[in-house]
Amino acid sequence: MKAIKNRAWYALFTAPLLLIFSIVVLVPFAIGIYYSFISWDGIPANPKVFVGFDNYVHVFQDDRFMKSAWLTIKFTFLALVIVNIMGLALSLLVTSKLRTSNIARTLFFMPNLIGGLILGYIWKFIFTDVFNYVGENTGMGSIFFNWLLNPDYALYAIAIVFAWQMAGYTMIIYIAGIQGIPDDLMEAAKVDGANAWHKLTKIIFPLLMPSFTICLFLTLSGAFKIFDVNLSLTGGGPINSTEMFAMNIFNEIFGYSRYGIGQAKAILFFVLVAAVTLVQVYITKKREVQM
Amino acid sequence: MKKTGKWILEALLVVIALLFLSPIYIMIVNSFKTRSELYENALALPSSFSFEYYAQAMQKMNFMTAFGNSLFVTLVSLLFIVVLASMTAWMLVRSNNRLSQIIFMVLVSTMLIPFQTLMMPLMQVMGWIGTTLHIPMLNTHGGLIFMNVGFHASMAVFLYHGFIKSVPIALEEAATLDGCSKFGVFWRIVFPMLKTITITVAILDVIMMWNDYLLPSLTLSDKGLRTIPLSTFYFFGEFTIVWNLAMAGLTLSIIPVVIFYFIAQKHIIKGVAEGAVK
Amino acid sequence: MTKIKRFISITITSVMLLTILSACGGNNADKGGSGGDNGSEKLPKISLFQSKVEIADQLESMAKKYKEETGNEIDVWGSAGDNYLTQLQAKLNAGEGPTIFGVQTGAETTKLQSYYYDMSNESYVKNIAPNMEVKIDGKIIGVPTGVEGFGFVYNKALVDPSKITDLASFKAFLEESKAKGINGFSLSQEAYFLIGHILNTPFALQQDPLGFIEKLNKGEVKMADTKEFQEFGQYMEAIRELAKNPLEVTYDKQMGDFATGKTAIVHQGNWSYGMLQDYKDIDAGMMAMPLAGNTKLAVDIPAIWVINNKASADQIKAANAFFEWLYNSETGKNIIVNEFKFIPAMTNIETSNLDPLSQAVSEATVSGNTIPWALTYFPQGIIQNDLAPVAQEFFLTPTMTGDQLLKKLDEVWAKAPKQ
Numbered sequence: 001m002k003a004i005k006n007r008a009w010y011a012l013f014t015a016p017l018l019l020i021f022s023i024v025v026l027v028p029f030a031i032g033i034y035y036s037f038i039s040w041d042g043i044p045a046n047p048k049v050f051v052g053f054d055n056y057v058h059v060f061q062d063d064r065f066m067k068s069a070w071l072t073i074k075f076t077f078l079a080l081v082i083v084n085i086m087g088l089a090l091s092l093l094v095t096s097k098l099r100t101s102n103i104a105r106t107l108f109f110m111p112n113l114i115g116g117l118i119l120g121y122i123w124k125f126i127f128t129d130v131f132n133y134v135g136e137n138t139g140m141g142s143i144f145f146n147w148l149l150n151p152d153y154a155l156y157a158i159a160i161v162f163a164w165q166m167a168g169y170t171m172i173i174y175i176a177g178i179q180g181i182p183d184d185l186m187e188a189a190k191v192d193g194a195n196a197w198h199k200l201t202k203i204i205f206p207l208l209m210p211s212f213t214i215c216l217f218l219t220l221s222g223a224f225k226i227f228d229v230n231l232s233l234t235g236g237g238p239i240n241s242t243e244m245f246a247m248n249i250f251n252e253i254f255g256y257s258r259y260g261i262g263q264a265k266a267i268l269f270f271v272l273v274a275a276v277t278l279v280q281v282y283i284t285k286k287r288e289v290q291m
Numbered sequence: 292m293k294k295t296g297k298w299i300l301e302a303l304l305v306v307i308a309l310l311f312l313s314p315i316y317i318m319i320v321n322s323f324k325t326r327s328e329l330y331e332n333a334l335a336l337p338s339s340f341s342f343e344y345y346a347q348a349m350q351k352m353n354f355m356t357a358f359g360n361s362l363f364v365t366l367v368s369l370l371f372i373v374v375l376a377s378m379t380a381w382m383l384v385r386s387n388n389r390l391s392q393i394i395f396m397v398l399v400s401t402m403l404i405p406f407q408t409l410m411m412p413l414m415q416v417m418g419w420i421g422t423t424l425h426i427p428m429l430n431t432h433g434g435l436i437f438m439n440v441g442f443h444a445s446m447a448v449f450l451y452h453g454f455i456k457s458v459p460i461a462l463e464e465a466a467t468l469d470g471c472s473k474f475g476v477f478w479r480i481v482f483p484m485l486k487t488i489t490i491t492v493a494i495l496d497v498i499m500m501w502n503d504y505l506l507p508s509l510t511l512s513d514k515g516l517r518t519i520p521l522s523t524f525y526f527f528g529e530f531t532i533v534w535n536l537a538m539a540g541l542t543l544s545i546i547p548v549v550i551f552y553f554i555a556q557k558h559i560i561k562g563v564a565e566g567a568v569k
Numbered sequence: 570m571t572k573i574k575r576f577i578s579i580t581i582t583s584v585m586l587l588t589i590l591s592a593c594g595g596n597n598a599d600k601g602g603s604g605g606d607n608g609s610e611k612l613p614k615i616s617l618f619q620s621k622v623e624i625a626d627q628l629e630s631m632a633k634k635y636k637e638e639t640g641n642e643i644d645v646w647g648s649a650g651d652n653y654l655t656q657l658q659a660k661l662n663a664g665e666g667p668t669i670f671g672v673q674t675g676a677e678t679t680k681l682q683s684y685y686y687d688m689s690n691e692s693y694v695k696n697i698a699p700n701m702e703v704k705i706d707g708k709i710i711g712v713p714t715g716v717e718g719f720g721f722v723y724n725k726a727l728v729d730p731s732k733i734t735d736l737a738s739f740k741a742f743l744e745e746s747k748a749k750g751i752n753g754f755s756l757s758q759e760a761y762f763l764i765g766h767i768l769n770t771p772f773a774l775q776q777d778p779l780g781f782i783e784k785l786n787k788g789e790v791k792m793a794d795t796k797e798f799q800e801f802g803q804y805m806e807a808i809r810e811l812a813k814n815p816l817e818v819t820y821d822k823q824m825g826d827f828a829t830g831k832t833a834i835v836h837q838g839n840w841s842y843g844m845l846q847d848y849k850d851i852d853a854g855m856m857a858m859p860l861a862g863n864t865k866l867a868v869d870i871p872a873i874w875v876i877n878n879k880a881s882a883d884q885i886k887a888a889n890a891f892f893e894w895l896y897n898s899e900t901g902k903n904i905i906v907n908e909f910k911f912i913p914a915m916t917n918i919e920t921s922n923l924d925p926l927s928q929a930v931s932e933a934t935v936s937g938n939t940i941p942w943a944l945t946y947f948p949q950g951i952i953q954n955d956l957a958p959v960a961q962e963f964f965l966t967p968t969m970t971g972d973q974l975l976k977k978l979d980e981v982w983a984k985a986p987k988q
Contacts (some may be wrong), residue, residue: 006386009473013382014485017375017444018394024441025401028412035412042411044662045683045879076876093304098297100304107308109552113518113545115502118537125333128817149816149965153312164311169495170507173450180457182420183551210453216450217399219301235760237959238816246405253407254655255950257680271510274400281399326847330825351626410655411662418663429665504649509659512616512646512667514629521647529650530759530820531844539986 034057036263042253055264064240065248065265072245072269075155075224082163084212087170092200094171095178105175108168122233123161124148127233151241154234158242161229166222170215177211178204213284217277224273244268307495322538329441329534348539352522353514358547361518363434364507365500366441372447372496373489380451381477385460395452398445406442413438417510430512438510439500449493454488455481490559494552501548519544570662604849612887614642619659619671619874621714623843627908628659634900635891643891668880668888671872674703674965675945678873685710686876691889693896696917698934711873712892715911718855718868718939719766719838722973725852727751734859736803742833743811752832753831756815757823760957763815765944767805767836768956768978770858771797771868782946786987793975797861802971804860809964816964820844827851839912839926855929868915869942910917938979948987955981980988 012147036055038232040048059065094105114122135144146211189199227246230236236243236251243251244266253262322344323337348354374542383391417428417438428434458481466476482489504520511517523544526537577880627820629828636642647665648656654677661665661684672678673744686696687708694702694709703711727746733739739754746753756763772799774782784790792798818826824841826832826956836858845851855905876888891957895901902918905911912920912931920931933939944952959981963974 010382010386013378013473013477014394017379017440020375020399020441021401022414023445024438025404025409025412025445026397027416028409029401029404031412031415032408041680042658042662043681043683044415047681052418090307093300093307096300097449098301098304100301104308105306105556106553107312109556110545110549110939111311112498113502113548114314114318114541115504118318118532118541119314121532122317124819125317126314129333146817147815150967164314168311169498170493172491174445175556176454176940178489178560181485181885182452193343210456214450214453217402218446221402224403227318227405233467237958238965240958246407250569251409253953254658255954258947258986259411266405270400270404273403277403278396278400326821326844327825327828330821330829410659414659414663419663422664429663472842504652508652508656510649512660512665513644514647517647523646524649524652525622525625527649529620530762534821 016265018145031264032265035260036267038260041257042259043257053262055260056268058261058265059268062265064243067240068243068245068248069269071155071242072224072226075159075244076220078156078159079162079166079207080216080219082159083166083223084215086163086167086172087215088166090171091174091178095175104172108171110168111165112168114165115228118232119161119165122231123157123164127157129254148234149238151238154242158226158229158233161233162223162226165229166219170219173215173218174208174211177208178188181207189286209284213281216284220277220280248271252286298357318523318538321541322535322542324535328533344534344535344539344544348370348536348543351525351536352519352540352543353517354519354522354543356515357517357522360432360516361520361544362547363503364439364518365497367432368436368500369493370495371436371440372443375537376444376447376492377451377482377485378447378477381455381481383448384452384455384462389539393545398448400447402445406505410505414509429510430516432516435507435510438506440505442506443496443499447496449486450492450495451485454485456483487559490555494555496552498548501544522560581714587786607831610713612641612890613881613883614644615668615880615887615891616644616646616875616885617669618648618653618657618667619714620648620650621671622648622650624839624909627904629893631904631908634904635894638898638900639890639894641887641890655714664879666877666879668877668884669874669891670877671874672711673872673945674870674942678703679704679944680949681875682710684875684877684879686878686885686888688712688808688876688889691892693889693892696896696915698914698916701870703870710772712896713870713914714874715870715874715905715909716868716914716930716934717840717871717912718933719769719836720866721754721834721858722827722837722841722855722926723834723856724827724830724832724856725854727830730854730856733856733914735862736800736807736859739804739859740807740811741805746833751830753828754812754834755818755826755935756808756836757818757820757822758816758951759820762820762836762869764956764960765952766838766867768801769942769944770860770863770940771795771801773940775866775936775943778941778943778944782943785982786948787869788983791975791979792982793972793979799972799974802856802975803970805963805974806971809967814964815955816825816961818978818982819897827853839924839930842924842926853925855926863940865938865940866930867942868930868933868939869945871942924930948982948985949983951982955985 037050037052038048039051040046090108094101094108098104102181119148128146131144133142133144138144141156147157185203185207186199189203225246226244227250230244230247234242236247249262249265252258252265292358307546317333320332320335320337322339326335328338359365383395414429417434420426420428429439462480463476466480503518508524509517511521519540523537523540526533526540579877597653617632619628625645625647632643632645636796657666657670666684672681682705686709689709694712697709697713701713701716702709719731721730728742733742743753758765771792772778772781775795781790785792813832820841821844823832823835823837824844825848827835828851830851838953839855842853845853855866857866874892876885878885880888895905896915897917902913905913905918906921910927912923912927912934920927923931952974956978959974959977962977963969969977
């Protein structure tokens with residue numbers, strides 16, 4: 001009796017969300033998997049031809065996609081490190097009781113709000129004009145030049161912009177985590193004479209594990225799917241040096257009108273990334289402290 | 292010694308904040324400039340601070356209607372996300388069986404799917420619901436809200452999932468013994484303790500939904516339904532942007548979110564002080 | 570206790586919101602069907618979707634006038650410039666396509682061809698200028714929005730067009746300008762402005778441009794072996810050596826530099842005149858790119874408006890009535906010329922008050938002194954995805970010759986997908 005009742009509660013609590021989620025995400029995704037086996041240009045009235053695994057075979061022969069996938073992994077790693085170090089540092093700074101904390105919290109949050117295309121255009125201007133100007137006037141021309149025109153630096157430029165945008169985002173989650181640490185624990189540590197470093201590594205970090213899981217994952221998924229900044233800042237250039245995964249797929253689907261191949265790329269990459277990240281989530285989740 | 296350390300930190304914070312803000316400075320000063328003034332020097336202060344571009348942008352965007360639409364869509368979506376995701380996450384954490392783990396992993400892994408690959412099938416599904424079930428999902432706020440909930444639910448569940456663990460289970464057990472149903476336990480005991488993370492979820496989701504362009508652009512067609520990002524389309528040509536109006540429009544559209552954040556973050560901070568007592 | 574109260578209030582709010590939601594849905598659902606009760610013949614509301622953001626305002630005021638004059642309604646949808654095709658495709662996939670929509674000529678027109686209503690028998694297509702009809706299988710399937718043209722846009726104070734007639738004089742001009750501290754010629758970093766438009770000239774100068782593209786697709790010819798392209802390679806070398814690096818220049822900057830006299834010539838079209846309006850008066854003209862003795866501007870129809878054959882018969886009727894009004898009534902014709910500022914491709918609409926660049930394009934059209942836009946027939950997506958990266962490499966690599974540029978273009982062209 002009790003088991004049935006519990007199951008009913010379980011369904012009542014989870015079913016509404018899962019239903020909506022399935023309709024909006026799972027069903028379209030399943031249809032997407034089906035499309036990865038057909039040849040189609042994305043126009044509903046035009047013919048869809050079943051081609052089996054041809055699209056997948058094609059993807060493996062697509063050097064440009066392979067390059068782009070590798071680039072995305074590189075970028076994601078870079079972004080993961082920068083964003084989280086910055087986000088964590090900012091959150092520690094603004095939760096220490098400084099006079100300027102309050103206002104700083106709001107200021108760090110603001111980059112989040114400038115989304116999409118405008119963001120890219122503003123930064124394009126910074127990398128192009130401001131960097132050149134600084135380089136010419138300070139003699140540091142070897143650092144301050146137009147990064148967007150250098151195939152080696154353009155990726156770092158995107159990483160900077162992404163970090164600028166995401167650091168405030170992860171900061172918010174880290175703040176929530178830090179605020180969740182009970183004050184008495186910190187007080188006790190103080191009484192025991194722990195220094196700041198000890199407090200950080202022995203109390204704060206272990207208790208922040210849930211926040212780490214979340215932030216690492218959110219940065220990861222954000223970085224993998226990066227599109228707007230990529231498009232508006234470099235457009236994939238120069239010489240395709242920054243064409244990342246989402247953009248490559250977008251170009252395939254809407255540029256070349258090869259819908260099936262684009263889907264196949266998406267599915268392949270999804271499987272790869274999901275495998276890696278689920279392992280990551282699994283590991284960090286294990287280290288979370290249950291209370 | 293300690294005092295100087297603190298001053299250095301303060302100074303550091305201010306410097307970082309200013310550096311962080313420089314792109315926003317560019318956005319604001321250029322909302323006051325003509326194309327030729329912007330071309331002359333995008334960094335300089337404008338020659339005059341007249342708000343004519345703001346007025347123009349507001350009028351073109353039909354700002355008050357768009358604002359109302361954005362507010363409605365964002366808040367209702369948020370309400371559903373918070374209610375449904377917190378309940379789901381709690382159940383998943385508390386009945387930690389194989390099914391819960393699978394559900395959780397599915398929710399989380401779908402966050403890695405680029406929206407670009409979902410949008411065509413999504414539109415087909417929504418069109419199908421409209422023609423077959425006669426529930427209009429497209430070109431309605433209701434449909435957009437439905438999709439918002441679907442897309443943002445997984446992140447909210449993910450956030451709640453991590454934080455529910457820090458809620459002491461002993462309290463819930465006590466309440467159950469007192470004869471509370473699961474519903475009562477959740478809403479009376481658990482949910483209030485999730486205040487900090489609820490506000491965090493609210494902040495993150497509000498940013499994303501308020502600024503979203505792509506999804507509403509696919510689903511809404513009628514002029515009267517446009518959200519704020521949609522109504523800025525007038526300023527974005529294929530190769531160039533009407534800078535002053537676009538920047539003014541953007542500034543106008545982020546002000547409400549900044550105010551929202553300013554109020555919300557106070558609750559997060561206050562939450563700690565209270566949290567210890569509860 | 571307060572917790573319970575709060576819970577109750579939350580529940581009530583959600584229920585109320587649900588009700589509001591469903592109410593919203595209901596209202597919108599039957600919006601379309603409110604025609605018929607107006608006594609006289611009232612046509613159903615139709616929708617128009619197009620990509621030119623610059624005329625979004627004008628279209629909306631046109632819709633108002635249309636309603637005032639005829640009582641019929643037309644709903645103008647909006648989209649940011651680079652989002653249009655995605656949105657159109659999404660809406661077609663949902664079965665919620667617009668009644669009238671715009672498509673670019675060339676490959677895009679072909680791609681969407683299963684959606685076109687056959688306009689051949691409608692009266693408004695009778696006035697389309699000769700050679701401006703867009704046909705598929707002999708049927709007229711769209712009305713041209715107007716004509717546009719591009720070429721060398723020059724500052725009359727700095728350039729004497731009669732002195733730039735071939736590669737040698739073009740080079741001499743660049744050198745001369747450089748000595749004066751002026752940038753002689755400017756492309757810009759956007760894919761079309763970097764390579765798409767300028768590459769059009771050698772294609773358009775072929776005997777049969779479309780045939781040439783087809784042969785190129787099949788690998789039967791090579792750009793590197795073709796005379797016009799070889800000269801094009803030399804032009805590109807000259808531009809890289811003697812003018813400012815186009816990758817440093819955005820469209821905005823290109824036009825700003827031009828308007829302030831820092832750049833003498835830009836490779837642009839009549840649409841760019843709108844960018845000059847915020848500056849002090851500048852006397853601009855348009856001349857042909859003098860490649861291989863060419864004296865003609867590249868003028869063509871950039872886009873057509875089509876009627877969606879998946880719309881209901883009533884809506885198609887309404888769409889026809891709208892075109893009838895737009896292209897044949899005085900109000901409609903006036904809107905096209907004076908508000909959209911289009912150079913009409915219709916014989917029954919007279920141009921007036923054209924800006925200098927449009928004037929040049931219009932004159933070229935009338936005298937027949939034009940070359941076509943071969944670039945619209947390039948394989949889809951190739952300019953953005955394949956040609957632009959090669960052009961970027963060329964401008965970033967000082968040692969790359971014009972010939973190597975062509976070979977590389979040939980190489981990516983061969984690899985790129987073709988429909």
